[in-house]
Amino acid sequence: MKTAITEMFGIEYPIIQGGMHYVGFAELAAAVSNAGGLGTITALTQKTPEALANEIARCKDMTDKPIAVNVTFLPTVNAPDYPAIIKAIIDGGVTVVETAGRNPSQVMPYLKDAGIKVIHKCTSVRHALKAQDIGCDAVSVDGFECGGHPGEDDIPNMILLPRAADALDIPFVASGGQADGRSLVASLAMGADGINLGTRFVATQEAPVHQNVKDAIVAATELDTRLVMRPLRNTERVLTNKAVERVLEKGRALGDKIQFDDIIDEVAGIYPRVMQGDEMDAGAWSCGMVAGLIHDIPTCQDLIAGIMSQADQIIADRLAKFNAG
Ligand SMILES: Cc1cc2nc3c(=O)[nH]c(=O)nc-3n(C[C@H](O)[C@H](O)[C@H](O)COP(=O)(O)O)c2cc1C
Numbered sequence: 001m002k003t004a005i006t007e008m009f010g011i012e013y014p015i016i017q018g019g020m021h022y023v024g025f026a027e028l029a030a031a032v033s034n035a036g037g038l039g040t041i042t043a044l045t046q047k048t049p050e051a052l053a054n055e056i057a058r059c060k061d062m063t064d065k066p067i068a069v070n071v072t073f074l075p076t077v078n079a080p081d082y083p084a085i086i087k088a089i090i091d092g093g094v095t096v097v098e099t100a101g102r103n104p105s106q107v108m109p110y111l112k113d114a115g116i117k118v119i120h121k122c123t124s125v126r127h128a129l130k131a132q133d134i135g136c137d138a139v140s141v142d143g144f145e146c147g148g149h150p151g152e153d154d155i156p157n158m159i160l161l162p163r164a165a166d167a168l169d170i171p172f173v174a175s176g177g178q179a180d181g182r183s184l185v186a187s188l189a190m191g192a193d194g195i196n197l198g199t200r201f202v203a204t205q206e207a208p209v210h211q212n213v214k215d216a217i218v219a220a221t222e223l224d225t226r227l228v229m230r231p232l233r234n235t236e237r238v239l240t241n242k243a244v245e246r247v248l249e250k251g252r253a254l255g256d257k258i259q260f261d262d263i264i265d266e267v268a269g270i271y272p273r274v275m276q277g278d279e280m281d282a283g284a285w286s287c288g289m290v291a292g293l294i295h296d297i298p299t300c301q302d303l304i305a306g307i308m309s310q311a312d313q314i315i316a317d318r319l320a321k322f323n324a325g
Contacts, residue, residue: 001013001014001308001311003171003188003193003194004138004171004193005138005171005173005193005194006193006194008117008137008138008171009038009066009068009095009096009117010066010095011033011036011037011038011065011066012036012037013035013036013037013304013307013308014173014184014193014194014195015032015036015037015038015184015194015195015197015304015307015308016037016038016040016068016098016119016140016173016194016195016196016197017029017032017037017038017039017040017196017197017198017201017300018040018070018098018121018140018148018175018196018197018198018201019040019041019042019043019068019069019070019071019072019098019100020040020042020070020148020198020201020202020286021042021044021045021072021271021286022042022045022209022271022272022274022275022276023042023201023202023207023208023209023275024040024041024042024045024070025041025042025045025055025208026041026055026056026058026059026062027062027206027207027208028201028204028206028207028208028300029041029059029063029067029068030059030062030063030067031062031204031206031299031300031301032201032300032304033063033065033066033067034062034063034065034300034301035299035300035301035303035304035305036065036304036308037300037304038066038067038068038096039059039063039067039068039300040067040068040069040070040098041055041056041059041067041068041069041070042069042070042072043069043070043071043072043080043085043088043089044070044071044072044074044080045271048081049081049084049085049087049088050088052069052085052088052089052092053088053091053092056069056088056089056092056093056094057092060092060093066095066096067094067095067096068094068095068096068097068098068119069089069092069094069096069097069098070097070098070099070100071085071086071089071097071098071099071100071104071107072099072100072101073099073100073101073102073103073104074101075101075102075234082106082107083107083110086107086110086111089111089116090110090111090114090116094116095115095116095117096116096117096118096119097111097116097117097118097119098119098120098121098140099118099119099120099121099136100120100121100122100149101149103120103122103127103130103131103134104118104120104131104134104136105134108134108135108136112135117137117138118135118136118137118138119136119137119138119139119140119173120136120138120139120140121139121140121142121175121196122139122140122141122142122151123141123142123143123144123146123149123150123151123153123155123160124151124153124155124160125160125163125164125167125168127151128141128164128167128168128172129167129168131170132168132169132170136170137170137171138170138171138172138173138193139164139168139170139172139173140172140173140175140196141157141160141161141164141172141173141174141175141192142175142176142196143155143156143157143158143160143161143174143175143176143177144156144157144160144176145157145176145177145237145288145289145290146175146176146177146198146237146288147176147198147199147225147237147238147286147287147288147289147290148198148236148237148286148288149234149235149236149237149286150176150227150235150237151235152230152233152235157174157176157177157187157190158190161174161187161190161191161192162190162191164191164192165190165191165192166191171193171194172191172192172193173187173192173193173194173195173196174187174190174192174194174195174196175195175196175197175198176288176290177288177289177290178195178196178197178200178290179197179200179290179293179294180293180306180307180310181306181307181308181309181310181311181312181313181314182310182311182314183195183307184307184308184310184311185311185314185315185319197290198286198288199217199286199287199288199290199291199294200290200294200303201300201303202214202217202287203217203218203294203296203297204297204298204299204300204303205297205298205299205300206299206300208276209275209276210274210275210276210277210278212278212280213274213275213280213285214297216239216280217239217287217291217294218294218295218296218297220239220287220291220292220294221291221292222289222290222291222292222293223292224239224240224287224291224292225237225238225239225240225287225288225289225291226238226239226240226244226248228244228247228248228251228263228266228267228284229247229263229267230251231251231255231256231258232258232259232260236267236284236286237286237287237288237289238284238285238286238287239285239286239287239291241280241281241284242281243265243266243270243281243282243283243284244266244283244284246266247263247266247267247284250262250263265283266283266284267283267284268283270282270283270284270285271285
């Protein structure tokens with residue numbers, strides 16, 4: 001399938017694996033790219049820029065296809081060494097960067113000089129327009145249903161995607177709630193040129209996370225996510241568990257007075273403990289409502305081939321029938 005996104009990134013299918021903390025390692029990124037999509041290594045999961053350089057090299061040993069690196073700009077006092085991270089990405093020969101969090105204006109000149117395509121992930125049309133203004137090549141539009149940080153506007157993709165299509169000149173992919181060929185066709189119909197998936201790729205064979213994390217996503221329904229950190233304006237959609245219920249209880253008790261320190265035990269440093277350590281209740285970890293559509297743990301190859309064949313079938317059979325009257 002050819003779209004503006006497949007052409008821009010040099011990939012076979014318009015399917016991207018979004019950056020995911022302690023999930024987006026070389027094994028997963030390579031598996032997605034080898035299956036014809038665009039796999040993404042998550043920069044901030046690597047403890048140092050040197051470790052990121054090694055992870056990129058490890059990924060490139062596993063695939064000759066394009067790969068991306070996610071760079072998340074965190075609202076933090078102890079900022080990571082972003083210049084060194086960008087240098088590792090450029091020196092590593094990566095061709096696509098997915099940025100998220102704050103807009104990437106500070107690093108754009110370096111990425112553009114290196115010929116790297118930049119896709120910025122954002123949750124509102126105004127942020128997408130800002131990304132377009134500062135020279136991003138594409139945006140990933142993350143609807144309210146997404147796993148991770150949906151922003152504070154709460155606009156679901158049924159509205160957000162057509163709004164983005166009307167407002168933007170650059171291509172965009174639909175992110176949040178994407179699971180299968182139906183998601184792809186619907187997103188294309190609403191003006192997107194591809195899809196970005198997070199939670200769906202956690203429940204794959206190659207995702208280097210504990211089997212219990214994958215099983216939890218398969219067992220979950222669309223009713224099992226919660227929004228945490230809303231009073232801190234750092235809303236995150238997570239799978240509910242005991243720690244998440246504690247965070248929400250503290251929110252009810254403390255109201256607007258709640259501080260990050262009040263919930264630090266449930267949200268700081270928990271990803272390695274959950275993803276690799278099998279401490280499923282250690283804290284709040286991102287998961288989308290799309291868990292309700294995830295019933296298996298396929299290989300990335302089978303998942304992507306399945307999405308494409310279902311999309312082809314919907315377009316050729318179901319939609320063509322309506323068109324014929
Ligand atoms: C476990 C997990 C960790 C994530 N970590 C990050 C991250 O570090 N940076 C980022 O930009 N997005 C992160 N995301 C968001 C995904 O890249 C993607 O935008 C989102 O999952 C899409 O929604 P979906 O889960 O409904 O597919 C994460 C998502 C999940 C499920």
